[in-house]
Amino acid sequence: MTDVKTPINPLFLREEELRQGIELLFFAYRDFTAEPDAILAAYGFGRAHHRVIYFVGRNPGMTVSDLLAILRITKQSLSRVLGQLVDEGFITQRPGVHDRRQRLLELTEKGTELERQLTERQRARFARAYREAGAEAVEGFRKVMLGLIDEADRSRFPSRGPGWLRQARVASERPVAGHL
Amino acid sequence: MTDVKTPINPLFLREEELRQGIELLFFAYRDFTAEPDAILAAYGFGRAHHRVIYFVGRNPGMTVSDLLAILRITKQSLSRVLGQLVDEGFITQRPGVHDRRQRLLELTEKGTELERQLTERQRARFARAYREAGAEAVEGFRKVMLGLIDEADRSRFPSRGPGWLRQARVASERPVAGHL
DNA sequence: GTCTTTACGTCAGTCATGTTGACATATATC
DNA sequence: GATATATGTCAACATGACTGACGTAAAGAC
Numbered sequence: 077m078t079d080v081k082t083p084i085n086p087l088f089l090r091e092e093e094l095r096q097g098i099e100l101l102f103f104a105y106r107d108f109t110a111e112p113d114a115i116l117a118a119y120g121f122g123r124a125h126h127r128v129i130y131f132v133g134r135n136p137g138m139t140v141s142d143l144l145a146i147l148r149i150t151k152q153s154l155s156r157v158l159g160q161l162v163d164e165g166f167i168t169q170r171p172g173v174h175d176r177r178q179r180l181l182e183l184t185e186k187g188t189e190l191e192r193q194l195t196e197r198q199r200a201r202f203a204r205a206y207r208e209a210g211a212e213a214v215e216g217f218r219k220v221m222l223g224l225i226d227e228a229d230r231s232r233f234p235s236r237g238p239g240w241l242r243q244a245r246v247a248s249e250r251p252v253a254g255h256l
Numbered sequence: 257m258t259d260v261k262t263p264i265n266p267l268f269l270r271e272e273e274l275r276q277g278i279e280l281l282f283f284a285y286r287d288f289t290a291e292p293d294a295i296l297a298a299y300g301f302g303r304a305h306h307r308v309i310y311f312v313g314r315n316p317g318m319t320v321s322d323l324l325a326i327l328r329i330t331k332q333s334l335s336r337v338l339g340q341l342v343d344e345g346f347i348t349q350r351p352g353v354h355d356r357r358q359r360l361l362e363l364t365e366k367g368t369e370l371e372r373q374l375t376e377r378q379r380a381r382f383a384r385a386y387r388e389a390g391a392e393a394v395e396g397f398r399k400v401m402l403g404l405i406d407e408a409d410r411s412r413f414p415s416r417g418p419g420w421l422r423q424a425r426v427a428s429e430r431p432v433a434g435h436l
Numbered sequence: 437g438t439c440t441t442t443a444c445g446t447c448a449g450t451c452a453t454g455t456t457g458a459c460a461t462a463t464a465t466c
Numbered sequence: 467g468a469t470a471t472a473t474g475t476c477a478a479c480a481t482g483a484c485t486g487a488c489g490t491a492a493a494g495a496c
Contacts, residue, residue: 090383093394095314096413097382098375100401102307105285106328107406122452127282134275140473148286153454155474177463177472195278202277203270205403209396214273216389216396221280223385226287233276302481320444333483335445357443357492 101224111197119190124157126194132167132181133191139178166190281404291377299370304337306374312347312361313371319358346370 112126119125131146132138144154158181161167166187172178183191206214222230292306299305311326312318324334338361341347346367352358363371386394402410 091379093386094379094382095375096398097386098310098378099314100398100405100413101285101288103406103409103412104401104404105281107409108281108404110328124453130278134279141471148290149453150455151473152456152475156453159474172472175464175472177461179473195275198278199271199274201404202274205400206273206277208403209399212392213396213399216393217400218276218280219389219393220385220397221284223388224284224288224381225280226283229283229287232283233280304482321442329482330484331444332446332485336482339445352443355443355493357490359444 097220108198108201111201112194115194115197121160122157124153125161128154128157128161129166129183129187129191130195133183133188133195136182137180139172139180141178143181161187288378288381291381292374295374295377301340302337304333305341308334308337308341309346309363309367309371310375313363313368313375316362317360319352319360321358323361341367 109123113123116122116126127147128143131143135142140151140154140158143158144151147154158167162169165184168182168184169179170182172180209217218233218236222233225233289303293303296302296306307327308323311323315322320331320334320338323338324331327334338347342349345364348362348364349359350362352360389397398413398416402413405413
């Protein structure tokens, strides 16, 4: 078991570290989605519905185009899922104020309730992980995750200098669809 | 824009932080899988094939049960994907030594080549993110990600005290299927 | 040495979610 | 008035998950 003759190889270190990153992401995502999936099944919904509910809840008044840009799926794929959510009274559409071709999306009361129920589990998972890891680790987590995301979408995550909180609060209260 | 009358609300801070975590994970996973998906399409394969190739490559000699435990899918789902990979010469099966009911899985030369090609992009993405974020951030990333993963699977990631490298190296060279 | 359990495979049907391609409608913009 | 944009819709198809039922070979228990 003791292998004294194995020299330390920096290339191996790197390879092992990178593979661990890949696997951490796989397992974290697998477990992260499992709980909401179970809840959704009771409504006859799937993960795609969750994504729509989540982002509409996070960004009330967003357009269909905004949503498509986030999800990176075709409008036909979105249409089926979004249509169901509208038909079943979880999401409302209203024409845009400046551009009446747009359909601005919002959660209904019912939709808000489901969103809360679904996201609660995921928030709890993050709360636990953050608490166990500590504030410094959370900063590192943010940095690495941001580096994994395509340049184009990093601007969705405001950098956290002084005043970060006020900006985040304003962004949350009055989401700018064009920015999404 | 300046809103002096907004008091700082720690509950909001928490909520915002947790939602950012959720979104970081969504966007990172979305972008992380996009590149390999494009390569796989050329072979007529999908993401499921990638997962099988990845974990078999990482753990040569693993059993079908091991793989099912990692992927958390049914044997019927795995069967189709694994069957294709065996038929097309990317993976070989041989009976277990101690238990001949088992089918020990290994990549062929062809499989190893595809695995390299696929994982290369993901390794590159992590290498960039790690480099940009720095060693300390990587430690924080690891901690948080581990906290997100179900207790049952955390043991897949050896803790990195002194000597972790040797352990990791040994683990990589002689993977213990029962541990996966 | 039978009996039961385990590891794995297979057939059949279904569902969720993605794709492409073509076409339609209303509104905005030049 | 012509063109571009935002959105929707119909149709066909692929992937990857699911359930349920059944089969086979080998291991382990009594």
